[in-house]
Amino acid sequence: MPLKILIADDHPAITLAVRSQLRSQTGWEICGDARNSMELLHATRAFRPDIVVTDYHMPCRNANDGIRLLANLRRHYPALGVVVLTMITNPLVLRAILNAGAHGLLLKDSHLDELVTAIIRVERGLQFIGESAARVLEHSGSHYAPGRAGALRLSVRESEVMRLYLSGNSVTGIAGQLCRSVKTISRQKNSAMRKLGATNERELFDFAAQQGLVLPHRDDAPAWAPGGQSEWL
Numbered sequence: 554m555p556l557k558i559l560i561a562d563d564h565p566a567i568t569l570a571v572r573s574q575l576r577s578q579t580g581w582e583i584c585g586d587a588r589n590s591m592e593l594l595h596a597t598r599a600f601r602p603d604i605v606v607t608d609y610h611m612p613c614r615n616a617n618d619g620i621r622l623l624a625n626l627r628r629h630y631p632a633l634g635v636v637v638l639t640m641i642t643n644p645l646v647l648r649a650i651l652n653a654g655a656h657g658l659l660l661k662d663s664h665l666d667e668l669v670t671a672i673i674r675v676e677r678g679l680q681f682i683g684e685s686a687a688r689v690l691e692h693s694g695s696h697y698a699p700g701r702a703g704a705l706r707l708s709v710r711e712s713e714v715m716r717l718y719l720s721g722n723s724v725t726g727i728a729g730q731l732c733r734s735v736k737t738i739s740r741q742k743n744s745a746m747r748k749l750g751a752t753n754e755r756e757l758f759d760f761a762a763q764q765g766l767v768l769p770h771r772d773d774a775p776a777w778a779p780g781g782q783s784e785w786l
Contacts, residue, residue: 659683
């Protein structure tokens with residue numbers, strides 16, 4: 554039986570390059586491709602691949618992207634091998650991807666030969682982290698301090714702003730609720746994001762979803778619920 558591989562990426566040039574590299578491997582079959590997370594889930598159900606090679610963020614109308622997508626795949630297809638390709642270089646997100654159950658992790662500046670190695674290792678039940686992704690994680694070292702420690706460093710006002718922001722409120726809306734200026738709320742939000750290790754809103758929401766982060770109300774103690782251009786273009 555051939556090894557069935559499904560490719561998911563919203564950039565056609567990436568999909569073409571990956572397909573061209575993998576189809577040359579004896580005993581491997583590209584069973585399909587997808588352009589967004591919804592198509593990926595449908596194709597996984599239809600083709601039952603052995604391994605999925607997927608981008609991390611793809612456009613989709615629903616929330617099944619990033620960490621939620623990985624959690625969905627791991628929950629419904631526990632035997633599926635998942636290799637993630639991403640342009641993201643923030644160690645916070647890369648660690649979250651691994652914690653969410655990805656078996657392979659490569660940055661899109663990796664050589665395509667590394668992807669072949671990743672699939673071989675994942676097929677054997679092993680984990681694989683590409684060289685460039687490993688360097689990012691290694692260099693983050695002691696500077697990487699997200700999660701509970703980051704939440705504990707938030708001030709009362711930063712925690713309050715983050716709680717409202719993660720609940721879906723805009724900066725302007727929070728300013729109105731708390732009777733503060735938009736400038737003040739924006740400054741407190743940005744300060745809280747730095748302490749949590751997120752460099753943009755997408756990373757913030759991904760990490761909050763992956764960790765099950767629940768920030769406290771004003772007088773509560775901090776609470777946690779369980780829970781460039783690519784070489785390929």
